[in-house]
Amino acid sequence: MPEPLTESSRNQRPLVLGSTSPYRRELLARLGLPFGTAAPQVDETPLPGEAPRQLALRLALAKAREVAAREPGAVVIGSDQVADLDGQPLGKPGSHERATAQLRRMRGHAVTFHTAVAVVCRETGFEQVELAEVHVRFRNLSDAEIERYLRAEQPYDCAGSAKSEGLGISLLEAIDSDDPTALIGLPLIRTCRLLRAAGLTLP
Numbered sequence: 001m002p003e004p005l006t007e008s009s010r011n012q013r014p015l016v017l018g019s020t021s022p023y024r025r026e027l028l029a030r031l032g033l034p035f036g037t038a039a040p041q042v043d044e045t046p047l048p049g050e051a052p053r054q055l056a057l058r059l060a061l062a063k064a065r066e067v068a069a070r071e072p073g074a075v076v077i078g079s080d081q082v083a084d085l086d087g088q089p090l091g092k093p094g095s096h097e098r099a100t101a102q103l104r105r106m107r108g109h110a111v112t113f114h115t116a117v118a119v120v121c122r123e124t125g126f127e128q129v130e131l132a133e134v135h136v137r138f139r140n141l142s143d144a145e146i147e148r149y150l151r152a153e154q155p156y157d158c159a160g161s162a163k164s165e166g167l168g169i170s171l172l173e174a175i176d177s178d179d180p181t182a183l184i185g186l187p188l189i190r191t192c193r194l195l196r197a198a199g200l201t202l203p
Contacts, residue, residue: 012200013121014074018067021157023165024079027186031195031202038067040078044091052084053114053131060116061129072122075198079186083160084112090160099150099161103171108140111160115182119194126198132187134177136162141171 015035017028028035040063046055057080064078083090085106093099113136118129141149149171155163162168164175164183179187192202 013123013198014071015195015200016067016071016074016076018063018076018078021185023184024186027181027184027188028077028191030188031192033195033200033202036074038071038076040064040066042066044080046089050089051087052082052089052112053116053133055089056080056082056114056116057118057129057131061118061120061127064118064120064129065127068120068122075119075121075126075195075200077186077191077195078118078120079116081113081115081159081182081185083162084114085109085160092159093156093161095156096150096154099156100146102161103138103141103146103150104143106138106160106162107146108138110135110137111162112136113160113162113183115179115185115187117187117191117194119191119198121198124199128194128197130187130190130194132177132179132182132190134175134179134183136164136175136183137173138162138171139173145171 017037018040020039042062059080060078064076068076113134116131120127153167179189181188
């Protein structure tokens with residue numbers, strides 16, 4: 001839950017997270033700022049030939065812009081994550097069968113998770129977007145390990161089926177990133193930098 005208003009936050013613009021993701025909501029709550037949430041109405045279909053990192057950047061900015069158009073006085077955060085296996089984007093699987101196929105493709109391989117965050121305020125004209133990359137190496141998973149993981153975690157709303165904040169950490173050999181929460185869905189170091197640039201006070 002967002003923290004109650006403090007004296008320093010009363011004079012700040014409203015903050016809106018342009019996402020219904022419970023993972024991003026929990027991460028943003030760590031900053032102790034009051035915020036609302038709104039579901040962005042954005043088509044997430046990749047463009048022909050669009051690289052995974054460009055897809056993440058485009059969608060994060062599109063989500064922030066769409067919500068900011070409805071909340072022009074607010075500072076709006078948009079974020080998107082795309083898993084990248086050899087240049088091919090892997091999105092949210094949405095089903096057990098697709099999650100199984102994703103994890104079979106990724107086992108024994110290095111995967112880059114591109115997590116973009118955008119901050120937009122229509123009234124001030126502020127608009128910036130940044131990208132955090134997380135390099136992950138998956139263990140050479142057996143079919144039985146994949147099945148047990150999916151039955152236990154059901155990560156069908158996570159890009160690449162890897163819910164690293166839960167049991168998904170057991171699938172991995174290594175994680176390399178300069179923004180640790182990026183793999184969960186919101187790179188907080190970059191988010192803080194953008195929020196300060198937009199005029200909010202942190203901490």
